[in-house]
Amino acid sequence: MDFTLDAYAARTCAVKTQHLFTPGLTPGPVDESLQDSFHGGIDHVAHVAELLLAGHHDIVDLRETPRGEAESACADAMDAGVAVIMGGELQPDPAGHRRGRVNVLVRAENANTSGPAAYRPVLVKPRRIMERRVSGRENVWEVPYSPLHDLAHEPGRVAENRALRRHENDFIQVAHLYRLLETHGRVAPGARVAGIIGTDEVPGVEGPVVTWVDLDEPFLKTFSRSEPTGRKSRSPLERHDHEHAFRVQVAKNALGGGEPLVEPVRIRECDWCPWWRTCEPILGPNDLSARIDTAPLDVREIRTLRAMGIRTIDDLAGTDLESLLPKYLPEVTHRSQADSRLRNAARRARMLRDGIELERTTEGPIPIDRADLEIDFDLETYDDRAYLWGFLVHDRRSGERPYYKAFTSWTPMDDAAELALASEALEWLRDISTTARTRVYHYSSYETRHVGQLVGSGGTPHLDWVLPWVHEHFVDLYTSVKNNFFGCHGLGLKVVAQLGADFHWRDAEPDGLKSLQWYEEAVGAETAAERAAAQRRLLEYNEDDVRATHHLRAWLDASA
Template identity: 40%
Template structure:
């Protein structure tokens, strides 16, 4: 039994990771063996349909500038994978075979080398290509194959992936428990020195983030099935992940999930409580079977699916083809917050309610009677549809926001008020902590203070910058406490990103100043998004840009946005001309100043409501 963060996901079709360039689109396949790779069961099924549909033409890839934010993220992910794999090769005490250099020799050579390495019982295979499973219609290239316990036929192996995101949710152990006691129930992990999950170590202060990790777990299940077909599958059905977070005090490690353990919640109206648990392998097998049926039908010239807008459309090369087939008024095109999933949209289309206009004018109760039996996979299906109907009616009426309460809105005050916003680079490093500082009785004397490092940061440099910022903030807080002139310093931010980032830096570094900042965030910070959510409904969500603009604020930059700021940061660090670097740096600072001013503006707008 391993540890998993709750709640586990209930949806049956998670969106693929929306990061451009991380994996090339599979080639369009008209003939030959029908083989699906590991990403098929985790991504949009229409993508699979296009690949095997004889009438679809994959649009050419669009060139990306070096400072394109999505390209920067993709490159950061590739660098992360390379660094992690090289570190594991260096630290592993067993036999490691690195097959990445065989890529130029073709898949047949790679498959033969992988099979030979597995049969020889090496401890770790890096960059292997598993033998295709023609009966199961699978092919796969896991980052790592880690030897497990020997089976009746010889060595067995477990797949592992290197991923460019966090995989852990931190938890607080019960009083008196040792968070790293070996053999105790909890998160399963192994070191890079001894990666085999034969007797994994355990932690009780961390758990696997199921909601965000189901995509990766499905991919691991795919590779597990391939290993079984090749005669190298082992039990337990471990699948490993190495993320951007570090689960141990001794450096990076492999985190393991038992793919055969019932841990994913699925809606079941016939079960007490409405839910049952299924294994990752069960969830994967169902998703893969659906993709296979879609591919087979497409190859026969009988496509099963119409496009539905999902998150990965934003970075999918097939998007222009799909968009041309979608009605401009389609619910999946126009409702972009609280979006319905594929099966929900298909159900509405089948009931002639698949456009915003039709949904806005529908009799909701009558529609629900016919709709609910079509979406048994979804928990809270009724409330989700009612919210979608509400959004459709607001869109029809051109109303972006609705106040849901009346009377004054209370926002906690401070004798010194500080607005906070941070900026991070494409590789996730915080390079800018921006603050707006003012006294409520002297708003004209407010000022902007930035702690910035316009260079490529490593972990130590990122920590040092944060320590500098919070040493300054701590001095403000303690000075206000010593003056004893009022409620003290209140720090305002918008969303949980700032406090969660502070908490992660404090845990990673162990620095006392950041430990103070993490503690103060729990008592002295005010999340204005929480306040807005309590009183407002937004047809397109309640993001800072939307709410602040509605409240009358305007950014100086004509194209403000977090992804754009990552491009500007890349220019500030890497542009060849000093003038371009200086201009980009100034643009980032002005944008961040406007972000904290926007938070200040929203705060004042909320207090003025009544």
């Protein structure tokens, strides 16, 4: 059968492939408002393209070239050995059922100089590809990279104290493009490597970098029936080959009019998928994957339950778990804590069936560590950078009303700017607490983890006092909530403060995702008035968050 799949197919839901090749089915329109969420990606690709065009003479830009023309132009550019090709469409591989367009092709150092030029595929993604990881005596954490002005892959050029984030889908996508190049004899001998240009910063390097990924390194954990542990680590190429082969099978079956090989499962991707109007009626209103939105069971877990006759919240709510688990658990060994995940899902199914949102799991008072000076604290971050440190200060000795204090930065931040803002906020916090017994309340471990990452990676001797101080003074209210409540829709601050403490935000639908859009406006809107309005909105949002933890504490403290 004559068809090809693009580089996205293997990384996305297999039901999409099935629908696409099922005669008579057509996708719905994509919601324009959802496309806004991709704008960060479009901006990042444009920014990287500008830098590449400015930094290279031997470069071809095919981003705006229509697909057919881009294919022949890309082949011509590769034949000519152009060093950098942007937006090139690779010639399809009908036998392997692959096609694909590449953000950037980088000419590789070619051992066989008489043969055709070899290339490495590079994706551009609007997220960090590396994470901070401090090397110790036993583990050395480093990731190979190249600055954009010098794209050669040199294994010795590494970002220290960094590890790859597990963006499995990106690795599968770039492995697809590598396979396509390989089919056309366009890859370099030796290590099989591809790149991703994310938003990472490497000390001493200006602008984004290419993070290089070893496509043969088995670092992606998957289910394995044959392994004693039930799990096996596989490489990006192995993961891609498996997922691609399955979708080829799905497409062939659909084209041949066979019974569907895959059924829809509600996942995050459904939010922006043009096939949702086809899948929603298939799922029905009480499907487990459609109704349980907190700690949702994954695709394999849902399919395992369906194979056992459990499809809806009523089915799961009425199931005897002790009989089910011995058959269920061997099929979901890819998940740690699969047992408790299923128990929690069953509890949520019962709550959904019975219309209950928040349950107390204990009895008696809930002790909260009180102090003379009580400070509620919340961080706002964008792309994992803290740009707003908000505090609600309540000096209980004075009898005065609590007041709000914020430290902000409304310009795009680098490592140094983030650290400078953190220093200002943390030193203020220490200074106001010198004369009183103080506790700083926050909700979830995110705040302490972020502070730990900022000051724990060395190079900030003036902040050496911070971690012991945090350890002594900070109180995570989420721990108290988690130890005493179970939430049908989780135990996020928005849920518990509204349902339990009856606190309400000024914004009708407070939402962390919206705050990301507001931040983009606060920093980058065209007019000063628009920027000021977005900044005000973020400050109100943050102030309401810390007032919410203040109310939550009072409510917990009054519990009996």
